Amino acid sequence: MTDFVFPLLAQAAPAAQNAAEAGVDPGSIWRVVIIVAYLLLLLALGLGAGRLFTGSSEDYLLASHSIGPFLLLMSLFGTTMTGFALVGSSGEAYAYGVGIYGLLASSSGIVHSLCFFVLGVKLWGWGKKYGYTTQAGFFRDRLDSRNIGLVLVPILVGLVIPYLLVGVIAGGKAIEGATAGDFPQLFESTKGAIPAWLTELVVCGVVLTYVFAGGMRGTAWANAFxxxxxxxxxxxxxxIIATKMAESAVEAGRVQYASGPNEGELRTEPPEGFFDSLRIVSSEIPRAKRVRAEVSDDADLIGTVEAPAVFRKREGLDPWQFATYLLIPFSVGMFPHLFQHWLTAKSAATFKLPVVVHPTFIAIVWVPCVLIGAWATTGLVDLPPPFIFDEVQIEAKRDALIAEGMTPAAADAAVAELGPEGSANKVLGYMVSKLSGKILGGFLLAGVLAAIMSSLDSQFLCIGTMFTKDLVEYYAPAGKYTDRQTVVMSRGFIILIVAVTYVLSLLMGDSTRVFPLGIWCFSGFASLFPIIFLAVYWRGLTKWGAYAGILAAAGTWAAMFYAADFAANADYYLYLPIPGYRTVQLMPVTGMFLASALATVIVSLVTPKPSAATLAKFFPEKV
Structure with missing residues (x-):
């Protein structure tokens, strides 16, 4: 591991010296070196895990059911904390405020653990007993349906691709935002920032390498690290960010004593510890929020707060919209990569630690990211364009494009990079870089990449598993393919999907916000939750009911995704008029979830049940 990392660090000092002579900040070189060193360490870890590979497909795909409580906790948590949780949440908090935490993070902690307990333990038991490696394998046995994989697998792969895009785009934009202006001679087109396409290519290559070498064991080790x-x-x-911003607030004369003999007077002493810094910076959020909402009659207020210009008028969130947001975390019940991680557990008791600790871990990650995004709106840190922008000019540009014949949706996409919605993905990277210094920023950016890559690896592996186990191997004559051939085919399909994802990231990266794309992806998986839940707990589920539910979920998701301009329209909702009350606003996942659940139950009630032997296999009579 150290054979290539230490030589790299040894070469960094002369490289930094040469950079200084060429007009490049040596700190920028050190930051890149730190990130590259981290990626090399990760590769070494994956290659080290590969030395324990037994050569069997079960070991490659499920680590021979040998994962203990700590590794399972790290794998499950690392897999669910994607670029959506870090880059997406901070960007969305920058654009819409801290309320984004209440929409997803607070409910996710409870719902995720509930799914681990209610679904994960049972599916692990059946998987270990009957040898399942994928969801389609379970459904085939549970529903007496040989061909359900032909319907389910393409839909799951189709939903995983946007999930991959969330991570790939997040990584590229985070590094681009963090390195803005660092290398003007190398990357003129991005104003000196490392371009997103380069970071995305490197991330995909590194993850592919250690997944290929170590399989599920390498993925679990890498996830833990x-x-x-x-x-x-x-x-x-x-x-660091809280402390630096609090110091800036005091220096700018924006902090008053909250109590004591000097109450109401300007404070001159620096922050007294972390919690004092947290209070000072967070107190700036409401004032900046009022400025963005265009409360411009209050001259005193405007004079005391230098916040970014208004970009979206704040309106109260419909309680029905908030309530239906709670359906989205149920997506974890149908994540194919999470299903595969469940099956790696050594025993049912292994699930205890993840069920208990997972909610706390979610808070540890989400709270800082959401607050950092909200703090970016306070005016305590200098944000360059396009973070600071002129909305009048943006609107004029949009109107001009429409006048030239462009559709409103296309015009919105064309001006996306000019405002906060286009720059939201870069907020976290910029804040880390701006307030932590070059070298420490390198370590912190490595941490951001770690979160993004900890989910990509599991998704890559599960895609290969579904292709080989559910499509190729299942329909081939017995014994046609050896274990080694199965592993090779799995790797080949992974390369194909990653290539497709990378091309899509190049086409969509500039106009796609990570958070809305993630919401659409999770909504699709959540709409399949009724099927897996009923398969585990309802004897009456039939294969035709499952087919109906899968097709209803996929059909409604595709129709709504198209209607929302492929996630470009962030204001796409469902509207339900309630007689005698009002028209309520619902998240799109509501329609998908209900369509899937109703189709599954209604069709199951009127179609033949699975055989008695199958029901006895999964629902044995209690003695």
């Missing part, structure tokens, strides 16, 4: 890294560095970044 990366999860520990991004949690520790995330807390460090949170502390």
């Amino acid at each position: 990366q999860t520990c890294l991004f949690m520790i560095l995330g807390v460090v970044a949170f502390y």
Whole structure:
């Protein structure tokens, strides 16, 4: 591991010296070196896990059911904490405020653990007993349906691709935002920032390498390492950013004594510890929020707050919309990569630690990211364009494009990079870079990449598993393919999907916000939750009911995704008029979830049940 990392660090000093002579900040070189060193360490870890590979497909795909409580916790948490949780949440908090935490993070902690307990333990037991490696394998046995994989697998792969895009785009934009202006001679087109396409290519290559070498064991080891890294560095970044911004607030004369003999007077002493810093910076959020909402009659208020210009008028969130947001975390019940991680557990008792600790871990990650995004709106840190922008000019540009014949949706996409919605993905990277310094920023950015890559690896592996186990191997004559051939085919399909994802990231990266894309992806998986839940707990579920539910979920998701301009329209909702009350606003997942659940139940009630032997296999009579 050290054979290539230490030589790299040894070469960094002369490289930094040469950079200084060429007009490049040596700190920028050190930051890149730190990130590259981290990626090399990750590769070494994956290659080390590969030395324990037994050569069997079960070991490659499920680590021979040998994962203990700590590794399972790290794998499950690392897999669910994607670029959506870090880059997406901070960007969305920058654009819409801290309320984003209440929409998803607070409910996710409870719902995720509930799914681990209610679904994970039972599916692990059946998987170990009957040898399942994928969801389609379970459904085939449970429903007496040989061909259900032909319907389910393409839909799952289709939903995983946007999930992959969330991570790939988040990584590229985070590094681009963090390195803005660092290398003007190398990357003129991005104003000196490392371009997103380069970071995305490197991330895909590194993850592919250690997944290929170590399989599920390498993925679990890498997840544990990366999860520990991004949690520790995330807390460090949170502390540094809060402290620096609080000091700026005091120096700018924006802090008053809250109590004591000097109450109401301007404060001159620096912050007294972390919690004092947290209070000072967070107190700036409401004032900046009122400025963005265009409460411009209050001259005194405007004179005391230098916040970014208004970009979206704040309106109260419909309680029905908030309530239906709670359906989205149920997506974890149908994540194919999470299903595969459940099956790696050594025993049912292994699930105890993840069920108990997972909610706390979610808070540790989400709270800092959401607050950092909200703090970016306070005016305590200098934000360059396009973070600071002129909305009048943006609106004029949009109107001009429409006048030239462009559709409103296309015009919105064309001006997306000019305003906060286009720059939201870069907020976290910029804040970390701006407030932590070059070298420490390198470590913190490595932590951001760790969070993003800790989910990509599991998704890559599950895609290969579904292709080989559910499509190729299942329909081939017995014994046609050896274990080694199965592994090779799995790797080949993974390369194909990653290539497709990378091309899509190049086409969509500039106009796609990570958070809305993630919401649409999770909504699709959540709409399939009724099927897996009923398969585990309802004897009456039939294969035709499952087919109906899968097709209803996929059909409604595709129709709504198209209607929302492929996630470009962030204001796409369902509207339900309630007689005698009012028209309520619902999240799109509501329609998908209900369509899937109703189709599954209604069709199951009127179609033949599975055989008595199948029901006895999964629902044995209690003695």
